[in-house]
Amino acid sequence: MPTLSPLPSRPSALAGTSWIQALLQACPASLATLEAPQLKDRLAARLALESTSLPGKREEAWRFTDLSLLTQIPPRPLEPALGSTQTQASPAPHSWRLPLDAWPEIGETTWPEGIEPLHGPELEAQLGRVLAATETTNHWSVLLNSAIAQPVVALRIRPGVRTCLEVVSDSEQRSGVQAHRLLLVLEEGACLDLLQVHQAGGPSLCSVVVEAQLGPHSTLRHGQVTHGPNHGVLLAMTAVNQAPGSCYTLTSVCSGWGLARQEPVILQSEGQATSQLRGLHWVKDHQISDTHSRVRFTGPEGQLDQVHKVVAEAEGRSVFNGCIQVPREAQRTKAAQLSRSLLLSDRARIDTKPELEIVADDVRCTHGATISRLQQNELFYLQSRGIAAPQAARLLLRGFCEEIVSQLPSASQSWSPLSSLLQAEARP
Amino acid sequence: MIRPDAPILLEIRDLHAQIEDQPILHGVNLTIRAGEIHALMGRNGSGKSTLSKILAGHPAYGVTAGTVLFEGEDLLSLSPEERARKGLFLGFQYPVEIPGVSNLEFLRVATNARRQHLGEEELDTFSFEDLVRDRLQVVQMDASFLDRSVNEGFSGGEKKRNEILQMALLTPEVAILDETDSGLDIDALRIVAGGVCQLAGPNNATLLITHYQRLLDAITPDFVHVMAAGRILRTGGKELALELEARGYDWVDEELARLQPATPVEMS
Numbered sequence: 157m158p159t160l161s162p163l164p165s166r167p168s169a170l171a172g173t174s175w176i177q178a179l180l181q182a183c184p185a186s187l188a189t190l191e192a193p194q195l196k197d198r199l200a201a202r203l204a205l206e207s208t209s210l211p212g213k214r215e216e217a218w219r220f221t222d223l224s225l226l227t228q229i230p231p232r233p234l235e236p237a238l239g240s241t242q243t244q245a246s247p248a249p250h251s252w253r254l255p256l257d258a259w260p261e262i263g264e265t266t267w268p269e270g271i272e273p274l275h276g277p278e279l280e281a282q283l284g285r286v287l288a289a290t291e292t293t294n295h296w297s298v299l300l301n302s303a304i305a306q307p308v309v310a311l312r313i314r315p316g317v318r319t320c321l322e323v324v325s326d327s328e329q330r331s332g333v334q335a336h337r338l339l340l341v342l343e344e345g346a347c348l349d350l351l352q353v354h355q356a357g358g359p360s361l362c363s364v365v366v367e368a369q370l371g372p373h374s375t376l377r378h379g380q381v382t383h384g385p386n387h388g389v390l391l392a393m394t395a396v397n398q399a400p401g402s403c404y405t406l407t408s409v410c411s412g413w414g415l416a417r418q419e420p421v422i423l424q425s426e427g428q429a430t431s432q433l434r435g436l437h438w439v440k441d442h443q444i445s446d447t448h449s450r451v452r453f454t455g456p457e458g459q460l461d462q463v464h465k466v467v468a469e470a471e472g473r474s475v476f477n478g479c480i481q482v483p484r485e486a487q488r489t490k491a492a493q494l495s496r497s498l499l500l501s502d503r504a505r506i507d508t509k510p511e512l513e514i515v516a517d518d519v520r521c522t523h524g525a526t527i528s529r530l531q532q533n534e535l536f537y538l539q540s541r542g543i544a545a546p547q548a549a550r551l552l553l554r555g556f557c558e559e560i561v562s563q564l565p566s567a568s569q570s571w572s573p574l575s576s577l578l579q580a581e582a583r584p
Numbered sequence: 585m586i587r588p589d590a591p592i593l594l595e596i597r598d599l600h601a602q603i604e605d606q607p608i609l610h611g612v613n614l615t616i617r618a619g620e621i622h623a624l625m626g627r628n629g630s631g632k633s634t635l636s637k638i639l640a641g642h643p644a645y646g647v648t649a650g651t652v653l654f655e656g657e658d659l660l661s662l663s664p665e666e667r668a669r670k671g672l673f674l675g676f677q678y679p680v681e682i683p684g685v686s687n688l689e690f691l692r693v694a695t696n697a698r699r700q701h702l703g704e705e706e707l708d709t710f711s712f713e714d715l716v717r718d719r720l721q722v723v724q725m726d727a728s729f730l731d732r733s734v735n736e737g738f739s740g741g742e743k744k745r746n747e748i749l750q751m752a753l754l755t756p757e758v759a760i761l762d763e764t765d766s767g768l769d770i771d772a773l774r775i776v777a778g779g780v781c782q783l784a785g786p787n788n789a790t791l792l793i794t795h796y797q798r799l800l801d802a803i804t805p806d807f808v809h810v811m812a813a814g815r816i817l818r819t820g821g822k823e824l825a826l827e828l829e830a831r832g833y834d835w836v837d838e839e840l841a842r843l844q845p846a847t848p849v850e851m852s
Binding site for chain 1: 640641642643644663664665667668669674676679680682683684685689690693694697698701733750754
């Protein structure tokens, strides 16, 4: 009979409603640096949040996701940084780094060629547009973000951008709540590598909402590398609206958080676009990693290729709900979804669920899910070449991760995502 | 090359084994000396591949009786990786695909494990690349194979050539090649057989498991063994393989019937 490790202590957790109210009180309703459209959203979101509690088990989308860890985080803005203690590596060549912790003070910086900030009427026209189109404006995690977020980083991407845009937050050991908002509008034919890096070491919440509007024949290669502590929470919403001919790839590598909830929501509003989603989540201890993805095609001939991978050890838990919506107008859609989980412990848990809503009759949609331990035949093959069992297991785990990590934008190399995943791994 | 005074590399005595309580080997005896090339033939299901996997230490099989000595040492007490490091090599009938693990990295780690056992210096990435490029010529493989994942997306012939490449890097004392010729076209068979011949020498030995004379046309065996019902039923020279090619295996049934109840067949 395996012994269960003790649950993390729960110091002075507030009830959900009290926690939200305390947070709203601690975060000002208005900031001088906010532009009018964001302020309007902020006030609306605060109003909506005031009368709600945390989502709980009664809501299908949150059924497996215990948010109680959130209420142990001090409900106040993140403490200010104590001097420059950051140990980030230098950006890769051709990469332009935007430290979100220092935003918006550096807002007047010189942007790379082809990247321009959106202000005034342009911002008003674009802010929240993708959220509305993807019907995520009133998602709880979006409301929370809208109610307290820093000024949005809103950018227009013109064709010809050659740098990778790296947006980074690192709350280090500090406690509290930080909320970041990013809005990208890719013009027709534009192409961008975007790398999001969110790191934390203290009891903190990192809330991030990314909205991206992809113009016709534009390409967004989007990487997310997120790593946090057992007492940290990540809530990440990524909403993307794709015009015909556009190509969107999202590669997300996530580890360490006590609770990580990621919600990529893609809309191919007229079909005829290409989406690729790649996820790798490593859970251990009592961590929960929850991915709820939704891809909706509202036009014909759209394509999706989705692979969600999980490594679960100790008492880690992973939840994956992959929704694909193919209404009548989305004929000749091609969608493939695969969930692959490695269960390295008897006490880890995987909940994985494809959710295909297909009305169109001329489509090709495949889905599959595997949950297994390391493959014995693979282990034996490596051992039969002189490689000791623990090293063979490490090689296999590395290979399992490498398939996803290798698809991150190349600028991610300076964050050594694979090493940070593997260095803390327990031996199977 | 038969030299009666050559050291014995592998000695199998009365080996009985099973998988999930199903007995498969019923007393295998086989002695292999340095410099020898042995061919092991027999019908499907006769126990040839099982024997090879047991020798390599596959965890699914259990040895119920008998001994195996590798260079005088009890082989069965060693882990699969220890066997490989000491110089036992199994070329897989179905080489395993390992997505995400680069072939180059895999070959380097394996080679260094063997070198460490031999007391040789481990090779860094650069020195290993020099070595592996040299060995690639043995199997006429393109260097682009090194950048791919282990066996992933390889054709049947490429997988078998990759096995021989591993053999060329690990320089085993005893190489067991389990149906290395299956699924190969004529050119690939020639390349693979040529590689095996290049690597065979006076100080090592090869056990070829095969169904076909065509492999033995390219690699002349010193001994041919016929396996049936979990034991070696007959041993002869290279002409035994030709006889099998002409006569098939019907005689095996008659011989087995005479042997009932099962008793081990002694080998000279």
